[in-house]
Amino acid sequence: MALRNEFIKQIYNPHRHATGEGGVLFDPGHQRYMTMSNSRYLFFKPTPKTSFLGLTFFLVPFVASLLYMVNWKEREEHRLSTGQVAYKDRWNKFL
Incomplete structure (x- = not known):
């Protein structure tokens, strides 16, 4: 809950652009998720289950x-x- 409140406090800070950061708030968890979803097919390993699901x-x-x-x-x-x-x-x- 503390991390959530800190994130909300930073994302809605009206003076954020005055610090020179600007743009969006960098969230490492979100960045890891986006990187994973972008490269999921590079690390795909076919198994009998995935083959069955693909056929089905x-x-x-x-x-x-x-x-x-x-x-x-x-x-x-x-x-x-x-x-x-x-x-x-x-x-x-x-x-």
Whole structure:
């Protein structure tokens, strides 16, 4: 709580620019966090868990949506080519 109060006192000091410092208040903890988030990919080590998460959240939804679109296109083409849909009811008649 004392560190928090000191930080608030320094950040809202109206005479801060008169000291020649100016700008923003340097916070070493915030600087470490920003440096870490900037260089996190340099120190990334692939593990089975990260590989599984990558496959689960990126590859599986992409492949599933691709298969859904391909199947939908094939069903729609079959319906159109066999005459199950009249010309006036087709969704792509203006294309």
